[in-house]
Amino acid sequence: MKEIIVLAEHRRGELRDVTWEMLSKGRQLAESVGANIGVALLGKGVNHLAEALTPKANKIYLIEDEHLEFYNSETYEKVLVQLITERKPFLTMIGHTATGMDFAPSLAAHLKMPLATDCIGIDLQGETFSLTRQLYGGKVNALVSFIKKEPYMVTVRSGAFPVFEKDPLDGEIVLFPSPLTNEGLARRFLQYMEAAVGEVDITQADILVSVGRGIKDPENIPMMKELADAIGGTLSCSRPVVDKKWLPKDRQVGTSGKTVKPKVYIAIGISGAFQHIAGMKGAGTVIAINKDPKAPIFSVAQYGIVADLFKIVPVLKNKVKEFRKR
């Protein structure tokens, strides 16, 4: 029987959301062509995760090995080359995450398998896949097809596919032998390092005034801080502001920063890359100020202002301050 295999992504004893998202999408694709859905789980002492996956797949390929205690591209590649060569899935699905981005392209190259990365849409008609990806930082979408014949590999964007509740599958856990030996690895895991704890915790704030690349200059930070203070909110930011060292990392909202759920989120000069939106889409009310009417931030905002932020922010700041004085 034809099969789709999803790679279960887990870290520190927990399956990551993208795993469930891929299993949901993978099952839908598999059922549409009468195929099975399988999931590969690599780790050490991860039996409980295998059990948790049984309702979501027909087969759970469990590869347990002490060398798999921590993710490492080298060990993952060795195991997955063996599994994919043996099981011959027509589609392998891996998260387009810090993990998937680190090894899916080399795994695909090793297996000479066509790869489409960072997919946000996957459609299957007969044997023909049609994939949706984003170009130019999400300004346009693209439909992409495979030129060569199956098997294929895709990496899947986190949060792009919803998780459906479906009848449980009562999947079988299959112990798959590990090909790993004590042979030296050219890449060795050392440790995890936690994010530095900063002076403020933006995840606890009810109101966030969040600034992006559009504020143009670090000299404009005090003005934004003043607005945040006047409102009684906390200053946060998008990635480019941290990359440019205008604000510390602990202020960053987004995939690689913090996930926030304030009552009110004011996005100032933030275009709204998907990594940013992933971190703030749980906010109550979103007000966005941006000069580009097509900025993706407007698709998640309830209120939008297309304007020069430097004309709006000072006026708004004064208005709030006046109100405070009364």
Place this chain on the structure above:
Amino acid sequence: MNIIVCIKRVPETTDADVFIDKSGKDIDKSGLVFDLNEWDSYAIEEAIQLKEKLGGTVTVISMGGEESNESLRKCLAMGADDAIRLTDPTFNGSDGFTTAKILGEAIRKIPYDLILTGTQAEDDGYGQVGIALAELLRIPHAALINRLEVQDKKVKVHRELEGGLEELFEIDLPALLTIQTGINEPRYVSIMGIRKVAKKEIKTLGASDLNLKAEAVGLSGSDIQLEKIFLPPVGEGAEMLEGKPEEIASKVFDILKDKGGIA
């Protein structure tokens, strides 16, 4: 320490109004400003800082037409020693994997200890070329590097994971690392700086120099192809607040009060 950096020239679209061109397969690039891919600017800066500390050379490589010289020269002005441009009509339409294949054939001929690329490109966003290139060259690799330290024949790297977490690895050299933004502060290049390297030779290599047959590159050598592009569907969309700054500020103020945004 000999370092190779792979770079790409891309259009700046962050603040630009983007339109689809007549082919329906790309955006209209007339009127757009082009620059070095943002991730690559961090990669070249990192390479130059390593060279300044450890000695050796930095070679910068790009696949593209003559216009790519502009980005290669920027890298030379930043401090790279040599620049190579891979160009051939048959290279057009190459996907991420095939681009890696072409880069790989050029890099095979150069001695190196370390290869740096950006984690991804601003335009197509594959995030594929660097990691596939490492596999083709059979060297160890790691993606999303936001800190690195060369120690003798090894490199210690920090990989940026989700939620602010980092993963530390030790990797034997030669290796390939894909660089994440924010790892350093790319140096400013003045017009004078670019002028100084204006006469510097940029070596070009074509398909025959790399022993690449036409069917192995371009669209015929690729695994995936782009069918069409379209503007992303807009959600329900925001209620747009219009008027003079004073009027807009009043509306925002009322919304803030209403939604508990002024405590």
